[in-house]
Amino acid sequence: MGRREVFAPPTAPAPRATAPDIPSRLAAEIRELINEGKLSPGQQLRQQDLARRFGISRVPVRETLSLLVAEAAVRHDPNRGFHVAPLSSCEARQLYRIRHLLETELLSTVRWPDVQELADLRARLALLDHYLTGGARAAWVRAHRAFHGAIFALSPDSVLRREVMRLMRQTDRYRALASPDIAGYRFPADPEHHLVETLAAQDRAALLQAYGRDRSAVEERLLASLTARGL
Known part of the structure; x- marks a missing residue:
């Protein structure tokens, strides 16, 4: 009796390495x-x-x-x-309005940071203050976005987080270009300090109140700066 040859089923080709995006x-x-x-x-x-x-x-x-x-x-x-794309106070007003609504919702879902996370947020605050005093606007914008990203990461709502960060990227150029004093910010970075203080105190009502008050003040100064430039 002849020897029966056994054929193994074809194997799937190895996946191709993913090229960088x-x-x-x-x-x-x-x-x-x-x-x-x-x-x-x-x-x-x-x-x-x-x-x-x-x-x-x-x-x-x-x-x-x-x-x-x-x-x-x-x-x-x-x-x-x-x-x-040109700068437009009309576009900025709408973008910030959407951000205000979505970020308020996102902050209502964040958990309280632990000791290590609070230390990280305070280190980020120190960096923001450093960039403010040095007038390093481009570096400040990047650090500002990363700071808020760290806070929003405390929320479980991933879809909402992605949308909020996308909107922040859209408004970065307004913060960076609208005014020489970084859209009216003072030293220290008051709105960011208020966020960390209320997170540390684990006071949800104070967190949302501070966010709403500070966000409105920043928006008013930024929009006034754009209008003064004829945008």
Whole structure:
């Protein structure tokens, strides 16, 4: 009797290693350039210039610009190309109104931070105060976003967190460009200090009251600054 050959079933090919998400990473870099004022409102963004600047092909550049258009950081006109979106007090007012509503909801769900988390928030506060006194607006904007992200991470509502952080990125350029004194902030960073104080005290009513009061004051100063510039 002949020997029967046994054939093993074909195996699935090994998954291909995931390439870095170049468009998302590049979008973050361009967003920071906009926030820092290195790319001005209305400035044209030529694909070939960006590809040369970042040392990549034009394909991921097109994907990157599409992401920024979806975020309203960049505008696209088929006849004129891509441009950094202009600043607008009307847009800022709407964005901050939405943020106010969503962030209030998010803060109502955060758990109280433990000792280590409070220490981390206080370290972040010290960094914010350092940037304020030094007038380092671009660094302050990044640290400000990270500070709030650390607080919002205390909430279990992940979908709401993502939306709030997306809106914060959209308003970063207003905080960075609207006023030389960082949209009216004083030393120390009063709104942020109030948040940490009320979180440490585990006082939900005081937390929401401080947030609402400080947020309204910051918005008023920022919008007044934009209006004074004719935006």
